[in-house]
Amino acid sequence: xxxxxxxxxxxxxxxxxxxxxxxxxxxxxxxxxxxxxxxxxxxxxxxxxxxxxxxxxxxxxxxxxxxxxxxxxxxxxxxxxxxxxxxxxxxxxxxxxxxxxxxxxxxxxxxxxxxxxxxxxxxxxxxxxxxxxxxxxxxxxxxxxxxxxxxxxxxxxxxxxxxxxxxxxxxxxxxxxxxxxxxxxxxxxxxxxxxxxxxxxxxxxxxxxxxxxxxxxxxxxxxxxxxxxxxxxxxxxxxxxxxxxxxxxxxxxxxxxxxxxxxxxxxxxxxxxxxxxxxx
Amino acid sequence: xxxxxxxxxxxxxxxxxxxxxxxxxxxxxxxxxxxxxxxxxxxxxxxxxxxxxxxxxxxxxxxxxxxxxxxxxxxxxxxxxxxxxxxxxxxxxxxxxxxxxxxxxxxxxxxxxxxxxxxxxxxxxxxxxxxxxxxxxxxxxxxxxxxxxxxxxxxxxxxxxxxxxxxxxxxxxxxxxxxxxxxxxxxxxxxxxxxxxxxxxxxxxxxxxxxxxxxxxxxxxxxxxxxxxxxxxxxxxxxxxxxxxxxxxxxxxxxxxxxxxxxxxxxxxxxxxxxxxxxxxxxxxxxxxxxxxxxxxxxxxxxxxxxxxxxxxxx
Numbered sequence: 001x002x003x004x005x006x007x008x009x010x011x012x013x014x015x016x017x018x019x020x021x022x023x024x025x026x027x028x029x030x031x032x033x034x035x036x037x038x039x040x041x042x043x044x045x046x047x048x049x050x051x052x053x054x055x056x057x058x059x060x061x062x063x064x065x066x067x068x069x070x071x072x073x074x075x076x077x078x079x080x081x082x083x084x085x086x087x088x089x090x091x092x093x094x095x096x097x098x099x100x101x102x103x104x105x106x107x108x109x110x111x112x113x114x115x116x117x118x119x120x121x122x123x124x125x126x127x128x129x130x131x132x133x134x135x136x137x138x139x140x141x142x143x144x145x146x147x148x149x150x151x152x153x154x155x156x157x158x159x160x161x162x163x164x165x166x167x168x169x170x171x172x173x174x175x176x177x178x179x180x181x182x183x184x185x186x187x188x189x190x191x192x193x194x195x196x197x198x199x200x201x202x203x204x205x206x207x208x209x210x211x212x213x214x215x216x217x218x219x220x221x222x223x224x225x226x227x228x229x230x231x232x233x234x235x236x237x238x239x240x241x242x243x244x245x246x247x248x249x250x251x252x253x254x255x256x257x258x259x260x261x262x263x264x265x266x267x268x269x270x271x272x273x274x275x276x277x278x279x280x
Numbered sequence: 281x282x283x284x285x286x287x288x289x290x291x292x293x294x295x296x297x298x299x300x301x302x303x304x305x306x307x308x309x310x311x312x313x314x315x316x317x318x319x320x321x322x323x324x325x326x327x328x329x330x331x332x333x334x335x336x337x338x339x340x341x342x343x344x345x346x347x348x349x350x351x352x353x354x355x356x357x358x359x360x361x362x363x364x365x366x367x368x369x370x371x372x373x374x375x376x377x378x379x380x381x382x383x384x385x386x387x388x389x390x391x392x393x394x395x396x397x398x399x400x401x402x403x404x405x406x407x408x409x410x411x412x413x414x415x416x417x418x419x420x421x422x423x424x425x426x427x428x429x430x431x432x433x434x435x436x437x438x439x440x441x442x443x444x445x446x447x448x449x450x451x452x453x454x455x456x457x458x459x460x461x462x463x464x465x466x467x468x469x470x471x472x473x474x475x476x477x478x479x480x481x482x483x484x485x486x487x488x489x490x491x492x493x494x495x496x497x498x499x500x501x502x503x504x505x506x507x508x509x510x511x512x513x514x515x516x517x518x519x520x521x522x523x524x525x526x527x528x529x530x531x532x533x534x535x536x537x538x539x540x541x542x543x544x545x546x547x548x549x550x551x552x553x554x555x556x557x558x559x560x561x562x563x564x565x566x567x568x569x570x571x572x573x574x575x576x577x578x579x580x581x582x583x584x585x586x587x588x589x590x591x592x593x594x595x
Contacts (some may be wrong), residue, residue, distance in 0.1 A: 096317035149324020251421035
């Protein structure tokens with residue numbers, strides 16, 4: 001429907017887009033601006049679109065009330081380790097399933113693909129019991145091992161396999177004829193060519209780990225081990241009511257860095273996540 | 281004599297094939313490399329996916345008491361409890377309501393946004409970025425902000441107040457609570473479906489619209505007669521992705537409503553979490569996991585059937 005539009009239609013379309021954008025943009029705007037207001041101003045009426053008395057008090061209290069710096073590091077290092085681990089596991093497996101012929105290949109691929117059919121919520125009870133018996137409850141191991149090797153990495157392996165299949169094989173064959181071994185071919189030829197797929201996998205794996213909520217609240221119980229999503233819900237007063245300014249400050253610190261990276265690399269984000277959604 | 285002969289014969293016969301074909305042929309070595317490459321993923325799948333899936337069946341026949349450290353066989357008790365559970369009906373109803381509401385609202389909005397962004401307008405890339413941005417905002421952070429906006433004295437009711445409407449307590453009312461969780465989830469993730477629809481719309485040949493224009497078909501008619509049929513494979517695909525994703529909703533419920541009021545927003549995954557990890561009924565939690573698995577499996581089979589049909593129609 002790429003037709004030239006009259007100025008009036010254009011104006012109407014811009015109007016519609018602007019109104020529709022409100023529920024997408026306003027919450028984030030409100031989160032950041034309110035985190036800079038004293039509590040009374042958050043509930044002020046009419047609402048202040050920009051803080052009248054901006055202050056960073058809530059940000060200071062985030063770190064006083066909880067070991068928030070520690071929790072931030074927890075989320076960050078878990079997401080980074082999971083992303084690197086998943087890239088390694090899925091690139092190797094995806095390459096082998098796409099390029100190397102070995103006995104039982106199709107059957108083994110089906111075994112791996114089962115992970116796509118089974119939402120992690122289905123296996124959370126037995127996984128909890130397994131890690132409980134191993135004495136690994138209230139450690140970060142379940143949040144690292146299960147995503148790297150279990151169901152979440154299967155989607156990554158699938159995407160990598162599809163990518164390697166679509167890659168022309170001539171370069172690799174030439175390298176093999178020149179006497180390069182399988183691993184060297186993979187490492188020096190195939191992997192550098194697969195940067196777009198690796199980027200997509202890295203983006204959705206990082207976000208998946210960063211946003212994980214059910215698993216942390218099931219496995220972790222001490223505040224210094226918490227991850228960010230779990231920590232965000234803990235800023236409550238003596239009556240269990242949320243401390244809005246502090247909670248919004250913590251939420252802003254969780255959301256803003258990812259948003260900034262998104263704005264810089266939005267093409268990769270949109271394509272990578274849409275790709276993952278399609279294949280899932 | 282003959283004995284010696286055979287021995288000599290054997291000894292002589294052996295090296296010849298061994299020399300021409302060593303055990304570690306290039307092909308065998310390559311096979312081994314293949315197994316080594318998939319080993320981490322394969323072992324991981326067995327330990328963290330297949331084994332837990334089998335264990336979930338085993339655990340559904342047992343009751344595990346963490347504190348007393350007992351693990352007792354209870355036969356079909358958990359399954360009779362499931363059949364007698366007065367909450368099961370409402371939970372499945374809430375799950376279905378959430379999924380259907382989410383799919384309808386999400387797909388209509390995604391399609392509307394995609395059609396608007398597909399016009400000849402400057403700056404659509406900016407709007408695409410805005411509509412997509414909640415996808416990358418931390419889920420719990422997004423939910424917390426909406427929790428504030430939707431509470432009784434929150435932002436939305438403040439806004440309604442300015443036009444003289446007395447808004448309800450969105451998260452505490454029977455009907456509005458479900459509506460609220462659906463809306464929060466739609467705005468969070470509709471950007472993904474929007475992008476998929478946009479790609480599909482750009483694949484519709486412009487000549488079709490030109491021809492329809494010549495025939496005097498209205499824009500509405502063109503939309504229903506040309507656009508919708510041509511992008512229907514994408515509509516099917518996105519609805520499947522959205523339904524399966526909707527069954528996994530947890531954080532929004534846990535943060536916004538805790539399943540309430542009553543059980544009106546207690547979806548299956550949240551109920552499973554409550555039973556297993558709040559009330560420590562692990563055996564019953566395992567039984568509910570099986571219910572969830574059966575639903576997902578049924579939807580997947582349905583998806584395959586429908587895709588087959590599409591492939592048939594396309595060819």
